[in-house]
Amino acid sequence: MFTWIDILRFANNGNPTPLKRVEKTDEEWMAMLTPEQYRITRTKGTERPHSSEMCHKFEPGQYYCVCCGTLLFDAEEKFDSGTGWPSFTQPASPEAIAYHKDRGYGMYRIETVCNTCDAHLGHVFQDGPPPSGLRYCINAEALVKEASELRKATFGGGCFWCTEALFQNLEGVVKVRSGYSGGKAKHPTYREVCTGNTGHAEVIEITYNPAIITYNDLLRIHLHTHNPTTLNRQGADKGSQYRSIILYRTEDEQKEALQVIAEEQASFEDMIVTEVRPFEAFYQAEDHHQEYYNNHPDQPYCDVVIRPKIDKLKQQYGSKLKTV
Numbered sequence: 001m002f003t004w005i006d007i008l009r010f011a012n013n014g015n016p017t018p019l020k021r022v023e024k025t026d027e028e029w030m031a032m033l034t035p036e037q038y039r040i041t042r043t044k045g046t047e048r049p050h051s052s053e054m055c056h057k058f059e060p061g062q063y064y065c066v067c068c069g070t071l072l073f074d075a076e077e078k079f080d081s082g083t084g085w086p087s088f089t090q091p092a093s094p095e096a097i098a099y100h101k102d103r104g105y106g107m108y109r110i111e112t113v114c115n116t117c118d119a120h121l122g123h124v125f126q127d128g129p130p131p132s133g134l135r136y137c138i139n140a141e142a143l144v145k146e147a148s149e150l151r152k153a154t155f156g157g158g159c160f161w162c163t164e165a166l167f168q169n170l171e172g173v174v175k176v177r178s179g180y181s182g183g184k185a186k187h188p189t190y191r192e193v194c195t196g197n198t199g200h201a202e203v204i205e206i207t208y209n210p211a212i213i214t215y216n217d218l219l220r221i222h223l224h225t226h227n228p229t230t231l232n233r234q235g236a237d238k239g240s241q242y243r244s245i246i247l248y249r250t251e252d253e254q255k256e257a258l259q260v261i262a263e264e265q266a267s268f269e270d271m272i273v274t275e276v277r278p279f280e281a282f283y284q285a286e287d288h289h290q291e292y293y294n295n296h297p298d299q300p301y302c303d304v305v306i307r308p309k310i311d312k313l314k315q316q317y318g319s320k321l322k323t324v
């Protein structure tokens with residue numbers, strides 16, 4: 001995760017090397033941008049707060065630099081700051097943005113610019129939401145949004161070290177995050193979830209491309225890669241945080257989940273006890289729980305519990321796996 005200290009380091013000691021550079025004359029920028037885009041990005045202007053609808057839009061997608069097309073932010077990191085400017089908690093990559101100390105208006109602030117073309121974007125502050133605590137306050141005029149076809153699914157099937165290690169192998173799955181969902185407590189910690197009192201389950205959030213793998217595929221794979229017939233238990237892991245759960249985002253997903261459970265019931269002797277409930281929030285788990293299997297392949301739990309599950313997945317779903 002990108003932190004305030006990383007930003008200070010860049011602002012004080014020099015910015016990361018950009019992946020590419022784009023340089024144009026003022027005349028060239030003026031010719032390709034609208035007057036307002038030019039004023040903001042090339043002359044360090046600021047748009048009026050609440051002047052863009054972009055502040056209120058949170059659909060999946062990516063935000064690119066209006067001047068050079070570099071990917072700057074993902075909608076996943078966007079939040080409603082109430083300030084009247086689009087706000088993000090993380091950049092798309094550490095190389096995307098450069099940081100400069102800005103002593104304008106009698107304040108010290110950190111200015112953000114596109115690291116590829118030096119377009120002024122806005123500023124970054126330390127008053128954002130957890131976990132990064134950052135608020136990138138960006139002019140909507142400096143950004144172009146492109147909708148993405150990607151969707152999300154949230155499933156729990158016991159320990160998220162296991163489920164994450166399995167689903168990341170599937171073709172069409174672009175990202176898997178481990179976290180907590182299904183309860184009421186806000187921003188729970190691992191320790192709190194382990195007590196079983198938060199109502200949350202250990203879950204994974206799967207970002208996938210439905211053109212390559214469907215929600216239906218994911219549901220079936222989910223049911224067959226954990227034991228959906230043991231209530232509040234997964235192997236040796238006992239407690240409601242290990243329950244089998246599917247969190248749906250639409251009515252169609254709800255219907256599909258119930259349908260798939262009904263169809264797959266025939267392959268289980270005991271009743272499927274998977275909870276199917278509406279998705280409310282996903283809270284990402286602490287950094288050391290992300291990519292646990294990839295980072296600790298030789299740890300006994302990974303070796304004894306997770307690796308056999310991956311082998312089984314390969315046998316059952318070989319054709320759906322990534323080839324690398």
Ligand SMILES: [Zn+2]
Nearest residue numbers: 065068114117
């Ligand atoms: Zn740019």
